[in-house]
Amino acid sequence: MSEPFExxxxxxxxxxxxxxxxxxxRRLAVMALAETSDWQAVPHLVAAIADAAPEVREQAARAxxxxxxxxxxxxxxxxxxxxxxxxxxxxxESLAELRDADAGGALLALVxxxxxxxxxxxxxxxxxxxxxxxxxxxxxxxxxxxxxVRVQAxxxxxxxxxxxxxxxxxxxxxxxxxxxxxxxxxxxxxxxxSAEAAAAVSAALKDAAWEVRAAAAETLGxxxxxxxxxxxxxxxADELWQVRQKALQSLGRLxxxxxxxxxxxxxxxxxxxxxxxxxxxxxxxxxxxxxEALATRAQDADPDVRKTVAWALGRL
Numbered sequence: 001m002s003e004p005f006e007x008x009x010x011x012x013x014x015x016x017x018x019x020x021x022x023x024x025x026r027r028l029a030v031m032a033l034a035e036t037s038d039w040q041a042v043p044h045l046v047a048a049i050a051d052a053a054p055e056v057r058e059q060a061a062r063a064x065x066x067x068x069x070x071x072x073x074x075x076x077x078x079x080x081x082x083x084x085x086x087x088x089x090x091x092x093e094s095l096a097e098l099r100d101a102d103a104g105g106a107l108l109a110l111v112x113x114x115x116x117x118x119x120x121x122x123x124x125x126x127x128x129x130x131x132x133x134x135x136x137x138x139x140x141x142x143x144x145x146x147x148x149v150r151v152q153a154x155x156x157x158x159x160x161x162x163x164x165x166x167x168x169x170x171x172x173x174x175x176x177x178x179x180x181x182x183x184x185x186x187x188x189x190x191x192x193x194s195a196e197a198a199a200a201v202s203a204a205l206k207d208a209a210w211e212v213r214a215a216a217a218e219t220l221g222x223x224x225x226x227x228x229x230x231x232x233x234x235x236x237a238d239e240l241w242q243v244r245q246k247a248l249q250s251l252g253r254l255x256x257x258x259x260x261x262x263x264x265x266x267x268x269x270x271x272x273x274x275x276x277x278x279x280x281x282x283x284x285x286x287x288x289x290x291x292e293a294l295a296t297r298a299q300d301a302d303p304d305v306r307k308t309v310a311w312a313l314g315r316l
Contacts, residue, residue: 069102181209
């Protein structure tokens with residue numbers, strides 16, 4: 001079978017067009033080099049990051065998203081500081097595609113860059129790399145004046161999943177920005193059986209932003225702390241069904257028998273999705289005390305509800 005790049009031409013032949021005086025020709029050459037998927041194209045794409053034409057630099061930044069490694073990380077780190085917004089934006093997107101830890105060094109050098117855009121992009125790129133050296137800079141970035149930077153800092157910390165970072169994430173769950181609180185509540189999912197994390201996330205069930213409340217309800221199920229059940233039961237009365245739904249699902253994960261009365265009430269909700277999830281939750285808990293309530297929904301108007309009720313009854 002032929003190599004992928006053979007269908008597009010020899011790398012060196014394609015790279016020759018990068019010397020053309022026509023910026024359009026050079027941009028097309030960058031596109032062709034990227035399509036080869038040949039790692040020999042990387043040095044040429046890296047060189048194109050310094051091209052005089054912004055459209056060529058932008059295309060090169062996009063093309064490097066298909067590759068990885070130290071040289072790619074260094075080139076994208078330069079491109080994300082480009083004075084042309086389109087070039088910097090393309091580099092930011094490609095930085096998020098990096099997976100090779102060797103690319104981390106160039107990114108770490110920019111975590112305190114004067115530009116909030118650059119700091120955000122760099123932290124976003126570091127998140128997937130999961131390198132220990134990014135932990136302290138990310139914790140420092142939790143105090144950044146820009147919410148977007150703090151969101152990405154939370155992501156870096158959450159991806160590393162270190163128990164000693166719980167205080168920092170718990171603090172971020174009380175941030176003034178709803179986006180930061182949302183990211184922190186989600187990030188705390190790794191803290192299995194942590195009472196401290198569960199307490200912080202339970203408090204988030206009363207957040208002004210419904211997205212944060214919904215994330216908190218979901219995270220409590222992942223944490224597996226049974227003491228969170230009362231807070232989840234209270235969330236079953238939330239004004240938004242999305243929050244009630246996540247609370248139902250988490251109560252099922254926790255096998256919270258004490259929540260049966262509140263769950264049974266939702267078997268009669270106007271929203272079929274909630275009726276279905278209430279039945280599924282009762283099936284997860286599998287307490288015979290719910291048999292009669294489930295039986296009353298066996299002929300529900302919604303086929304998915306009927307199917308879930310039948311499954312739940314089979315679990316009792």
